[in-house]
Amino acid sequence: MKNSRIANLQVLSAIAGCTLAGLIVSFASAATAQLVLQEGDSGTAVSTLQDRLRTLGCYDGETTGFFGSQTRDAVIRCQEQRNITPDGIVGAETYRALELGNPEPGTGSSQYGNRLQVGDRGAGVEELQRRLQTRGYYYGEIDGVFGQETQSAVIQLQRDSGLSQTGEVDAQVYAVLDGSTPPAPTPDVGNGLQLGDQNSRVADLQQQLNRIGYSLPVTGYFGTQTQQAVLSFQQSRSLPPTGNADPETLRAIQQAAGGSSTPSNSRRYSVVIPFTDSASFNRIQAVIPDAVPRQNRLGNFVRAGSFTTPEEAERQVNILRSRGLTDARVVFE
Incomplete structure (x- = not known):
């Protein structure tokens, strides 16, 4: 009987050990997932990556915010130059090697009130997530990690507040979160803007x-x-x-x-092009170089214009279809 009890205890200990190990692996995997950028991803973090790859001479494409095959090849090129496994995936080691910031959790270096963006971590991001949650914009975990879900919440707040939808937390976003009036941006006409400018x-x-x-x-x-x-x-x-x-x-x-009197909620005829993978998105980019991937409950798509009449929208659809984008269609929004 005594030996039987000991055996049972040993089995229970082994099970508990396996469960604990599984939880540790699970938590580690969740943390690592926040650090990885790979083909198919999109957002400000990808735009930042593309800018950095271009600075390092590994990328000569446009900053699209979409991680396609061209971005993957650029990552591989930079990884090979730095003796990192050339897998085309931006994990913690590649993140550090490209000097994109500190990917480790729990640094506490990002303080509330400072400029915050994708990749930042710490108490400041936790406070940001709590305030976004209070206002009904954020439904994720309060984990102190500025990832895609936090960025989406910031963009929605900016959109509702009439601010530029950068996905970054600046003085104007803080003003909205704190309940005050955002400082108006200073008009800057300067010397004009043209194709290729980015700012x-x-x-x-x-x-x-x-x-x-x-x-x-x-x-x-x-x-x-x-x-x-x-x-x-x-x-x-x-x-x-x-x-x-x-x-x-x-x-x-x-x-x-x-002085525009057009209501912000007016409905329009929009031209959209659905896509299912990076290959189909690349085909869209061949026709619309600055195409930006979007997503809703129906899937991935690119917006290719918005019009006040169905006739104008159909003309745009016909042009796109004649250039090979046969899935282009009109939706009423």
Whole structure:
């Protein structure tokens, strides 16, 4: 009987040990998952990665925010240069080698009130998540990790508050979270903007164009979609139709955006192109180089314009289909 009890205790101890080990592995895996970027991912973290790869001479593509085959090959190139296993996946070792920040959890270095973005960790991110949760924007775990779920919550807050949808937490986002009025951005006409520019002024321009009826992803990159929107605006205002946002065009857009009476919830005819994998997204990018991947309950898609009449939307669909994007279609939003 005594030997039987001892045997049972040994079995229970072994089971408990396995369970504990499993939990440790599970927690470790969850933490590691927050560090990994790989093919098929999208968001600000991927944009940051692409910018860094370009600086290091491993990437010569555009900053799209989508981790496709071109980004994977660039990661492999940088990994080979640094004697890292060339798997095309940005794990903790590659993250550090590319100097993208400190990927380790629990550093506590990101304080609430400082600028926060994807990849940041610590008490400041925990406080951010709590405040976003209180306002109904965040439903995930309060883990102090600024990942895709936290970024999506910040973008939704920015969208609802009329701010540039950067996914980063700046003074304007803090002002909204603290219940005060966000400081208005200083208008900056400068020397104009053109194809290939990438900065916060481009994001402001895209936001202004959206307020007067266009439908652009707010990426901060002046690509072909932004160029076409600027060209359309210039033609509607009898301005020189260059597609470049020169100072005169920027002033006209700012004036139109400030006085636009178009309600923010007005419904429009949008052209969308569904896709299922990175290969199909790459085919879309071949036609629309600055395409931005989006996702809703129905799946992945790219938005290719928004129009006030179905006739205009159908014309855009026909153009896209003639260029090989046969899945292009019109949705009423």
